[in-house]
Amino acid sequence: MTDDAFSSLEIRDTTVRNRFAMSPMCQYSVDARDGLATDWHRVHLGSRAVGGAGIVLTEATAVEERGRITPEDLGVWSDDHRDVLAPIAEFVASQGATPGIQLAHAGRKASKTRPWEGSEPLQPVDGGWETVAPSAVPYPYDDESPVTTRLDGDGIADVVDSFRAGARRAREAGFEIAEVHAAHGYLLHEFLSPVTNRREDEYGGSFENRTRILREVTEAVRDEMGDERPVFVRISATDWLDDRRSWDVEQSVRLADDLSDAGADLIDVSSGGIHPDQAIEWVGPNYQLRFAERIRNECETDVKIGTVGGIRAAEQADAIIRNDRADLAIVGRRFLSDPYFPLHAAVELGREDAVDVPVQYQRGFE
Ligand code: FNR
Numbered sequence: 001m002t003d004d005a006f007s008s009l010e011i012r013d014t015t016v017r018n019r020f021a022m023s024p025m026c027q028y029s030v031d032a033r034d035g036l037a038t039d040w041h042r043v044h045l046g047s048r049a050v051g052g053a054g055i056v057l058t059e060a061t062a063v064e065e066r067g068r069i070t071p072e073d074l075g076v077w078s079d080d081h082r083d084v085l086a087p088i089a090e091f092v093a094s095q096g097a098t099p100g101i102q103l104a105h106a107g108r109k110a111s112k113t114r115p116w117e118g119s120e121p122l123q124p125v126d127g128g129w130e131t132v133a134p135s136a137v138p139y140p141y142d143d144e145s146p147v148t149t150r151l152d153g154d155g156i157a158d159v160v161d162s163f164r165a166g167a168r169r170a171r172e173a174g175f176e177i178a179e180v181h182a183a184h185g186y187l188l189h190e191f192l193s194p195v196t197n198r199r200e201d202e203y204g205g206s207f208e209n210r211t212r213i214l215r216e217v218t219e220a221v222r223d224e225m226g227d228e229r230p231v232f233v234r235i236s237a238t239d240w241l242d243d244r245r246s247w248d249v250e251q252s253v254r255l256a257d258d259l260s261d262a263g264a265d266l267i268d269v270s271s272g273g274i275h276p277d278q279a280i281e282w283v284g285p286n287y288q289l290r291f292a293e294r295i296r297n298e299c300e301t302d303v304k305i306g307t308v309g310g311i312r313a314a315e316q317a318d319a320i321i322r323n324d325r326a327d328l329a330i331v332g333r334r335f336l337s338d339p340y341f342p343l344h345a346a347v348e349l350g351r352e353d354a355v356d357v358p359v360q361y362q363r364g365f366e
Pocket of ligand 1: 060184
């Protein structure tokens with residue numbers, strides 16, 4: 001039988017109830033610049049679980065304090081962070097959704113103001129900090145960039161350990177899925193791309209060297225999550241910089257197989273973010289699906305593939321799954337405007353049988 005958007009998805013010991021995942025989306029809503037989740041996160045993530053999502057992924061959650069994009073980002077760099085996240089994961093699971101966390105490090109794109117404050121580089125005098133990257137090349141902002149320091153060998157080992165500790169805390173907090181953020185020009189993507197990685201040691205140069213840290217992080221996260229729980233990795237399939245030596249889809253196909261061997265179950269296929277010169281051809285419905293599909297078709301392993309980008313309509317998400325173009329429809333902005341997107345999609349597609357409307361809300365869906 002053909003799968004559709006309401007078919008469950010089995011990954012390891014986890015059964016995801018349908019194919020709608022809420023994409024990680026920063027909320028920039030930590031009150032005290034301490035990385036601790038607030039009522040906002042509880043309501044934001046909890047509502048999408050109530051709204052029928054199969055998977056609810058947290059925003060980019062920093063494994064190190066210096067790995068936050070803004071001072072208001074969520075973190076998981078201490079056991080206190082874990083303890084505040086635990087009741088949120090518990091509530092999400094109680095609503096039938098699978099709670100997932102995106103483990104992140106912003107690298108040279110850390111230390112910025114929030115989007116509604118201009119996403120400007122945040123200087124140390126204003127509460128910003130020195131960033132770290134594979135090479136000491138700051139992100140080319142229009143304004144002065146915070147200082148970027150090259151990670152040495154010990155620094156790289158510390159980053160891998162931070163992802164490991166983040167995954168341990170995520171598991172202890174009750175998250176069933178850990179997604180490694182290796183996209184959008186943040187630290188792990190900065191190692192992958194020759195645009196940002198100018199190293200000449202075993203973490204730079206060849207494909208194998210540039211991908212080494214991500215394989216090490218994936219192995220560490222897999223190790224901590226255990227054999228039962230799924231591990232996802234989000235990648236940028238292309239840098240959209242064909243005019244120079246950069247990261248592209250061919251490398252992404254090869255990487256997907258390597259990550260599968262390192263313990264990843266699903267590759268979440270996004271794109272871009274490494275450099276402001278990126279030339280994105282077109283942004284619209286399914287604009288990144290062709291990359292997901294290509295990776296899925298050309299991969300030698302049976303790693304699952306999620307697609308994200310411009311999924312806004314019920315029929316569109318359903319068609320992606322029915323036509324077997326990806327395993328998971330990962331939805332960002334539509335979930336911001338409609339926390340109940342999957343429930344509304346079920347009504348629209350005549351599939352009320354496939355969702356559980358919470359008893360408290362049933363009269364609203366009669
Ligand atoms: C994002 N995106 C994003 N991606 C990610 O991997 N980690 C994150 O924390 C964020 N944060 C974030 C915040 C906000 C407000 C938006 C709108 C987006 C990207 C997001 O997950 C998704 O990939 C894109 O929005 C494209 O999908 P949609 O919105 O077209 O469905």
